[in-house]
Amino acid sequence: MGAAFFPVLFFTALWGGVGIAMPIMTPKGPHQNLIRCILMLTAACCWLFWLCCYMAQMNPLIGPKLKRDVVAMIGRSWNNPIVAG
């Protein structure tokens, strides 16, 4: 289980803020309801999209298949050293 609480809470709070708090704070005007609808839909769509991508990688069933030189490059460049020995 690779999931962690912090990212889930962070992004849920972020899009929750966009989709719940910001509509509440929308100033009154001729387009108030339009803006609210746009904010809520944006938050719902973006949160769902992020969630699906996150959940798809929580418990991956397959791992990446890499060429040896790619592994070496990743080991050097991504602060992901190869185990010595």
Add this chain to the structure above:
Amino acid sequence: MGDMFRSEKMALCQLFIQPEAAYASIAELGEKGCVQFRDLNEEVSAFQRKYVNEVRRCDDMERRLRYVESEMKKDEVKLPVLRPEEEPIAPNPREIVDLEAQLEKTDNELREMSANGASLDANFRHMQELKYVLENTEGFFSDQEVINLDVNRKLDPEDPANLPGAAQRGQLAFVAGVIKLERFFSFERMLWRISRGNIFLRRADIDGLVADEETGRPVLKTVFVAFFQGEQLKQRIKKVCTGYHAAVYPCPSSHAERKEMIKDVNVRLEDLKLVLSQSADHRSRVLNSASKHLPRWSIMVRKMKAIYHILNFFNPDVTGKCLIGEGWVPTNDISTVQDALARASKISESSIPAFMNVIETNEMPPTYTRTNKFTNGFQNLVDSYGMASYREVNPALYACITFPFLFAVMFGDLGHGLILLLFASWLIIKEKQLSSIKEEIFNIFFGGRYIIFLMGIFSIYTGFIYNDVFSKSMNIFGSAWHMNYTRDVVEDENLKYITLRPNDTVYKTYPFGMDPIWQLADNKIIFLNTFKMKLSIIVGVIHMIFGVSMSVVNFAYYKKYASIFLEFLPQVLFLLLLFGYMVFMMFFKWVVYNDTVEGPLSPACAPSILILFINMILQGSQDTPEPCKEFMFDGQKSIQQVFVVVAIICIPWMLLGKPLYIMIKRKTNGAPPPKPQSGGGEGHGEDDEMGEIFIHQAIHTIEYVLSTVSHTASYLRLWALSLAHAQLSEVLWNMVFSMGFKYDSYIGGILIYVFFGAWALLTVGILVLIEGLSAFLHTLRLHWVEFMSKFYEGAGYAFEPFAFKTILDVSEDD
């Protein structure tokens, strides 16, 4: 509910206007654009209407304006472009008379100048041709001097030997003129035939092009002289000249007379040039003077004509003291209309103010959705599919976000999204300047600039999630995968690939978007496909559930409460119990199956959701090797069976519920015993109607059940286009841009520059434009068919108010 959720409330209004205030009233309403007038005189022909004479006068003025404008185009006089604030209001009747007189004066003046100009031009051309004849025939006559052609020259009596020949040659005559070069050769052959070869023809081409008298087009012409004997032949030759439209000019045979004539012609040519020049100056002044006013005049006349056209819709009151008109008005604009009428009454100093009544009616009003420049594009997309029924839920409100979002799911690439965003931003920032461009394809993009803007923003977001920037990934948060192989393994020459396993205990999910390692993996497509297919179904099913739920809002508004239970409930149950359950299985699989445990929940045992779903519907099963289990959780088989049974029950529920309800309701309402005769008729009508209702409901049910299945599959295009877009982008990078990296030194630098140019062009041309259009059209279909078919009736007609702005825009397009 506020903006755009459903169309505006409309009221059918009856207007009572004093005849003397009618013109001003309609003028005010035309500026506002709030009323769609109904034609109360449909049975009256156009020529019998009250204001037909006024309309004719406007037609006449329009004709004069078109003539003046065409004359300006001939002279390339530029018309000033009116700014919106400079646009004149409709003229009042007193101004009309002045305008009419002004137009008539300008029109007549121009026509007179045109006629005079044509006459002068013709004279000028004739003089020029005569000059050409006189100049070119000089050579002819000089050649002929030796044969003593000049009949005026006296014979030398001292030379008797030449007397007979000289006398005979002295009788030669000639005809001189100008003919088109293209006709000269057949002209020559004709002359030879009629004279049986007894003719001598000389020719000299006129340099340059000359304006043709008949068509005005430039043509090549030639001067000719025909020498012959005998008066009879002369008559024939002149007839041939007439037949070939050759202009014959008088030409004296003596040298001195020709010199004198040339001098005279030159003087007259100079005079004509002067007169022509002065005429052109005068014409130019008149046109320039008129051009200052022409745009205003055009607008005034169009408004005037439109007003009289609307007045012809009105009916006079039986007393003849006021005009009655009817029209649809948005309820929110009723006060605006009343204010306009009051203002018009004040302007025209009418003793009795115009007033307006709201009429109750059973007619279906037109559909009017108030939009702004942001929402207008989305509303147009929806209206292209069908105009909403009156007060029906408006899908354009939700399309403001779902449309660019679904586009971005297919198009997702941070770099390409940025290109879209920059282009749309340019269109929006330069809005005022660009709005005057009239090119059609550009106007399509310009009209959709806010759609493109949102598509760009959402594509940037989905580009982040897909972690795709022109097919490359960004490693921002650190990959979740660890290199837990030893150096010996990595350096093993026999190994070609190394596959990382997800059972690493320190694996932490990449927090935002796709892990960048997948961009480097050779099994990237396999992994991304499973993710994107699930994503497509999840988004699609939610979109469809949202659409079906919209029908509740419609049913509630139209007070069809029975339909909530008889139509909506079975529909949403069918969708949820089958495809909603499929979505649940997807999430369940993501959560439960992992590579850190052995046994039934390991990757090897993870079942295919598609096969599970098919077996659920078909009550099938499949063998699974130990220690795997066929089902994801205990009791799944029972739950699935219940779901399938309930879903199957929903089908006759949809099919029979509503018709049976209507049938029972009619029987209840028809409880009083009817008369035998009317009873028979009523029964007959009721049977037909009930049959129709059953058939209609059957079609609707079949359509819904089948379309639920096919529409779910249809949403897979989100995955298909996303895959195609990403792979095309990668191909462009690997096969075009990467080629530039293979060379060293200065040549390498130059080649990178060249390959980048090619790559950039192909990226914009293919990936952004063509792929963008493809994703756009697929998104449009997902909205029109998959989403809107769940609830949208689209049986309304558009509100088309009487508005000067619309009329003028249409006129400009013509």
